[in-house]
Amino acid sequence: MANxxxxxxxxxxxYGGVNFNACYxxxxxxxxxxxxxxxDSFPREMVRLSVLGLQDDLKSSLKxxxxxxxxxxxxxxxxxxxxGELMMSLRRWLTSQYDWTGLSGLLYKSLPLSIIxxxxxxxxxxxxxxxxxxxxxxxxxxxxxxEMIAIGAVFTFILLPNxxxxxxxxxxxxxxxxxFSTYVKSIRELIVHMFTQKRSLGCDDNQVRWFEHLILVFxxxxxxxxxxxxxxxxxxxxxxxxxxxxxxxVIFVVTFDFMGSRIKKNKEINKFSQPSDWFFxxxxxxxxxxxxxxxxxxxxxxLETNSWMYLLHLTVLVQWALIIVPFGKxxxxxxxSFAMYFDKVKKMSA
Amino acid sequence: MEKKxxxxxxxxxxxxxxxxxxxxxxxxxEDEGGVMLAKTTMFACSDSNxxxxxxxxxxxxxxxxxxxxxxxxxxxxxxxxVSERAGLNKYNYVHANIREQVxxxxxxxxxxxxxxxxxxxxxxxxxxxxxESLEPNKIEAQKAVAIIGSGVAGMKAAIxxxxxxxxxxxxxxxxxxxxxxxxxxxxxxxxETGKExxxxxxxxxxxxxxxxxxxxxxxxxxxxxxxDFKLKVKITPRYVKEKCDRGKLQQAIDACxxxxxxxxxxNITSRKAIYHNFPSEYPQAAVIDMKSCTRCGKCxxxxxxxxxxxxxxxLDIHVGSVLMATGFDxxxxxxxxxxxxxxxNVVTLPQFKRMIELNENKLMHQGKEVKNIAYIYCVxxxxxxGGNTYCSRYCCTSAIHAxxxxxxKYPSVYNYHFNRGIRTYGKQESLYxxxxxxxxxxxxxxxxxxxxxxxxxxxxxxxxxDILTGGREMEVEADLVxxxxxxxxxxxxSVGTLFKLPKGRDKFFNEIHMKLRPVETFIDGVTxxxxxxxxxxxxESVNSALSAATKSFSYVSKGELETEPIVAVIxxxxxxxxxxxxxxxxxxxxxxxxxxxxxxxxxxxxxxxxCGMCLPVCPTDAIELIAYSNNEIESMIDALAHx
Ligand SMILES: Cc1cc2nc3c(=O)[nH]c(=O)nc-3n(C[C@H](O)[C@H](O)[C@H](O)COP(=O)(O)OP(=O)(O)OC[C@H]3O[C@@H](n4cnc5c(N)ncnc54)[C@H](O)[C@@H]3O)c2cc1C
Ligand code: SF4
Ligand code: SF4
Numbered sequence: 001m002a003n004x005x006x007x008x009x010x011x012x013x014x015y016g017g018v019n020f021n022a023c024y025x026x027x028x029x030x031x032x033x034x035x036x037x038x039x040d041s042f043p044r045e046m047v048r049l050s051v052l053g054l055q056d057d058l059k060s061s062l063k064x065x066x067x068x069x070x071x072x073x074x075x076x077x078x079x080x081x082x083x084g085e086l087m088m089s090l091r092r093w094l095t096s097q098y099d100w101t102g103l104s105g106l107l108y109k110s111l112p113l114s115i116i117x118x119x120x121x122x123x124x125x126x127x128x129x130x131x132x133x134x135x136x137x138x139x140x141x142x143x144x145x146x147e148m149i150a151i152g153a154v155f156t157f158i159l160l161p162n163x164x165x166x167x168x169x170x171x172x173x174x175x176x177x178x179x180f181s182t183y184v185k186s187i188r189e190l191i192v193h194m195f196t197q198k199r200s201l202g203c204d205d206n207q208v209r210w211f212e213h214l215i216l217v218f219x220x221x222x223x224x225x226x227x228x229x230x231x232x233x234x235x236x237x238x239x240x241x242x243x244x245x246x247x248x249x250v251i252f253v254v255t256f257d258f259m260g261s262r263i264k265k266n267k268e269i270n271k272f273s274q275p276s277d278w279f280f281x282x283x284x285x286x287x288x289x290x291x292x293x294x295x296x297x298x299x300x301x302x303l304e305t306n307s308w309m310y311l312l313h314l315t316v317l318v319q320w321a322l323i324i325v326p327f328g329k330x331x332x333x334x335x336x337s338f339a340m341y342f343d344k345v346k347k348m349s350a
Numbered sequence: 351m352e353k354k355x356x357x358x359x360x361x362x363x364x365x366x367x368x369x370x371x372x373x374x375x376x377x378x379x380e381d382e383g384g385v386m387l388a389k390t391t392m393f394a395c396s397d398s399n400x401x402x403x404x405x406x407x408x409x410x411x412x413x414x415x416x417x418x419x420x421x422x423x424x425x426x427x428x429x430x431x432v433s434e435r436a437g438l439n440k441y442n443y444v445h446a447n448i449r450e451q452v453x454x455x456x457x458x459x460x461x462x463x464x465x466x467x468x469x470x471x472x473x474x475x476x477x478x479x480x481x482e483s484l485e486p487n488k489i490e491a492q493k494a495v496a497i498i499g500s501g502v503a504g505m506k507a508a509i510x511x512x513x514x515x516x517x518x519x520x521x522x523x524x525x526x527x528x529x530x531x532x533x534x535x536x537x538x539x540x541x542e543t544g545k546e547x548x549x550x551x552x553x554x555x556x557x558x559x560x561x562x563x564x565x566x567x568x569x570x571x572x573x574x575x576x577x578d579f580k581l582k583v584k585i586t587p588r589y590v591k592e593k594c595d596r597g598k599l600q601q602a603i604d605a606c607x608x609x610x611x612x613x614x615x616x617n618i619t620s621r622k623a624i625y626h627n628f629p630s631e632y633p634q635a636a637v638i639d640m641k642s643c644t645r646c647g648k649c650x651x652x653x654x655x656x657x658x659x660x661x662x663x664x665l666d667i668h669v670g671s672v673l674m675a676t677g678f679d680x681x682x683x684x685x686x687x688x689x690x691x692x693x694x695n696v697v698t699l700p701q702f703k704r705m706i707e708l709n710e711n712k713l714m715h716q717g718k719e720v721k722n723i724a725y726i727y728c729v730x731x732x733x734x735x736g737g738n739t740y741c742s743r744y745c746c747t748s749a750i751h752a753x754x755x756x757x758x759k760y761p762s763v764y765n766y767h768f769n770r771g772i773r774t775y776g777k778q779e780s781l782y783x784x785x786x787x788x789x790x791x792x793x794x795x796x797x798x799x800x801x802x803x804x805x806x807x808x809x810x811x812x813x814x815x816d817i818l819t820g821g822r823e824m825e826v827e828a829d830l831v832x833x834x835x836x837x838x839x840x841x842x843x844s845v846g847t848l849f850k851l852p853k854g855r856d857k858f859f860n861e862i863h864m865k866l867r868p869v870e871t872f873i874d875g876v877t878x879x880x881x882x883x884x885x886x887x888x889x890e891s892v893n894s895a896l897s898a899a900t901k902s903f904s905y906v907s908k909g910e911l912e913t914e915p916i917v918a919v920i921x922x923x924x925x926x927x928x929x930x931x932x933x934x935x936x937x938x939x940x941x942x943x944x945x946x947x948x949x950x951x952x953x954x955x956x957x958x959x960x961c962g963m964c965l966p967v968c969p970t971d972a973i974e975l976i977a978y979s980n981n982e983i984e985s986m987i988d989a990l991a992h993x
Pocket of ligand 3: 727728729731732740741742743744745746747771772773834836
């Protein structure tokens with residue numbers, strides 16, 4: 001017995017759902033979707049569950065993560081119910097449900113709150129710099145350790161518990177019996193999807209976007225590695241220096257292109273950009289750009305006289321690590337990979 | 351006069367000649383008595399052959415024509431017209447069907463088919479030997495139309511007839527005109543209110559000198575037929591003078607001790623025995639409902655415009671055509687149908703429409719504010735065989751429109767639509783879109799698993815296995831359940847019997863042909879309009895009213911009517927007035943008359959349809975059917991039976 005909750009539809013609008021109530025269940029969206037299969041049929045089913053407000057069903061569903069938002073469904077919807085955007089808003093909503101701190105939901109729903117968070121982190125960085133009397137060396141040293149600590153802490157205290165919650169919603173709560181060996185055997189799925197997002201190749205006309213995503217992921221992870229473990233900003237090794245430059249260029253060029261298409265709104269997926277989408281690309285872009293400039297300043301030997309540049313980079317970095325990675329769109333990348341993993345696990349246990 | 355007959359045998363491309371040896375047919379009949387000319391033709395209906403026929407008839411002075419071809423349904427009129435074009439009265443044309451009845455039926459036996467074709471053509475020739483020129487019967491037509499029912503359909507027809515300079519009597523049974531529409535507030539799809547629509551029509555109608563409006567009026571007898579209907583109309587008085595002091599009247603109403611359910615509000619409120627329905631209804635005059643009045647005299651003592659001395663009147667009305675526009679009743683669910691009359695919060699859509707009108711800021715039902723409304727669709731419509739199988743057309747749109755209205759008027763309300771597939775056809779579809787987009791929930795089931803309404807002690811619970819969610823069971827706790835009831839024929843519809851109007855399987859009045867003769871009935875001179883014919887919304891009611899007005903006008907406009915000359919005739923010598931024929935006649939065309947002192951049967955030529963039902967029952971063989979006389983039929987049988 002399911003109890004209908006029409007108020008949920010109103011709540012979902014705060015996560016970016018647009019006009020999905022207008023759906024009259026024709027099923028065109030599901031028919032045109034190149035990723036939907038008879039066993040995993042969407043997006044109509046997700047639209048229906050959202051309209052009815054069946055939250056438990058939505059929480060235990062992995063289907064929102066199976067969609068890579070090519071926008072074909074939205075193009076073909078006769079009711080302009082924007083099923084593609086609904087799937088996107090469900091991913092945001094799910095993220096907020098997985099997040100035990102509840103901050104994801106708050107930041108998604110409220111632009112002022114997001115801005116306050118950004119301002120607070122900026123103040124924090126400046127206050128810290130002032131405390132250290134703007135001594136560049138100490139600050140760079142701190143920056144380097146901050147990255148390591150932040151990665152470890154965010155992962156341990158936020159992302160790991162959230163993934164455990166996701167696991168609870170999709171496997172434990174619906175009482176799906178899974179053997180330990182199944183978990184182990186499916187691990188490959190997790191790794192492959194995390195690094196390649198290969199499923200999105202199934203979308204029609206998606207090869208370019210997939211490729212851009214792929215190099216962005218590798219660029220990002222590589223830059224992370226280069227700065228944290230190869231200590232790019234202090235390195236004397238020519239190879240490391242050039243590697244860092246290349247990686248940061250890749251990041252800001254690709255994100256620049258992404259921003260361009262969000263502005264032009266020439267693709268279905270870009271018609272309804274939410275602040276969280278913008279934060280993600282802009283901050284990634286800024287990360288690449290500021291890292292590039294900082295290293296360039298070092299090589300030109302002008303960073304000492306322009307320490308504000310490093311502070312700028314550090315601010316972007318802190319905001320990225322404390323806001324966007326744990327509570328923003330970055331997590332989609334993580335949850336999506338785990339969704340593939342859980343999906344495989346579920347199917348193997350069926 | 352000696353008969354000169356032309357015979358044409360058609361190949362019909364090969365449809366006939368592939369199985370019937372048409373040349374052999376031609377040879378077999380060319381020497382028949384009276385046959386002057388016999389031809390075969392590739393396509394008898396082709397332009398060139400029609401021209402040749404005209405030439406043949408003129409040149410040879412033919413006075414009988416036979417075409418042996420396809421079914422008379424297809425081309426009887428065609429070849430009748432060919433004869434007329436050649437100056438030969440069309441009743442001299444005889445049709446022989448050798449396609450449907452021969453070539454197509456006997457494609458396995460060519461010799462037999464040819465033989466049968468020869469016989470059929472011979473029979474047609476036998477009939478052609480007796481044909482005569484006939485002229486249509488002319489009858490006088492009274493140039494006036496009576497309209498029964500003054501809803502939107504009746505009023506619109508009245509206005510239209512008045513525009514055509516045709517006097518109109520509009521006869522309304524209730525004391526107020528406007529019909530059902532006056533009961534609805536804002537309506538689909540324009541949001542105009544019922545009152546606005548009715549006011550507009552009433553004001554337009556009432557100012558016309560050639561429209562006479564009767565309220566509280568009923569047709570009690572009808573004699574006569576097309577062109578000449580004589581109606582008796584009984585007028586019940588209002589017992590209140592039309593012009594009166596409103597203040598006093600209100601005091602009189604307040605003083606009346608009799609309280610009865612108010613039908614105008616579908617019994618969700620009550621009224622006094624003396625009451626009025628304005629501002630929605632016209633004329634804006636009060637009335638005393640004598641069925642519930644106890645004659646206590648309280649009102650009379652307050653207001654001197656109350657007049658118990660008014661008397662019932664019987665009027666005679668004489669018209670050439672009758673236009674029936676008596677409308678519909680909303681379906682009344684039986685006790686227990688989806689909780690109706692069982693649970694306190696189950697109402698019908700008409701009642702709900704009144705509730706929206708009567709509740710200003712909050713939607714209240716029985717002292718409780720309504721938050722969740724469940725609409726159950728197709729109640730009384732689309733039932734299983736044996737019930738009302740039709741769709742009532744108006745109700746999906748009306749329910750959805752109502753749900754938009756309530757959401758706008760009372761924003762905290764949630765709407766749940768338990769439907770069987772939404773039918774908001776045409777422009778009405780945009781309302782469905784608006785309602786979904788505003789967040790209304792639609793749940794759907796098939797007819798074999800309808801929603802179930804139960805009671806949890808304070809509210810109704812509506813359960814459904816929703817086919818849009820893979821058949822999952824869903825439930826809604828509803829403060830109000832609205833049964834979206836369909837349309838049914840008027841419960842009191844005896845006026846139809848008075849005019850012998852045929853009804854369809856759905857019990858609504860029936861047209862002759864759904865597509866091609868949609869407002870005519872089998873009773874000549876009587877047309878139908880609006881929802882008395884079947885479920886219709888206002889636009890559809892008005893459309894049919896306009897065509898019925900035009901059709902009715904066409905009967906009376908010339909002051910004279912032409913009817914088919916093929917009717918029954920009585921031989922006064924043989925007739926003994928045994929009455930068997932009048933009983934057999936399905937159209938009431940036969941009555942008794944005196945021939946000197948002798949009683950004989952009389953055929954009303956304007957009513958007789960030439961169906962021939964009276965012929966076989968006459969014990970003295972005193973009836974002949976023109977164009978199908980005994981001589982003609984017997985000679986045809988002879989021709990068919992002769993080798
Ligand atoms: C709940 C509901 C809501 C609706 N909402 C809309 C809407 O929003 N928009 C829309 O387009 N349509 C709507 N409709 C449909 C609309 O009501 C009909 O199309 C319209 O009433 C048909 O008009 P009518 O003149 O044929 O019949 P009626 O309105 O029924 O009028 C018939 C008249 O004939 C009179 N009469 C009956 N028998 C006799 C007799 N024997 N002698 C003399 N007089 C007689 C009656 O008293 C009545 O005045 C709605 C219907 C319902 C039930
Ligand atoms: S195409 Fe649009 S209307 Fe049709 S099922 Fe999908 S979302 Fe609903
Ligand atoms: S119009 Fe709609 S509610 Fe009315 S009978 Fe037809 S399908 Fe049912």
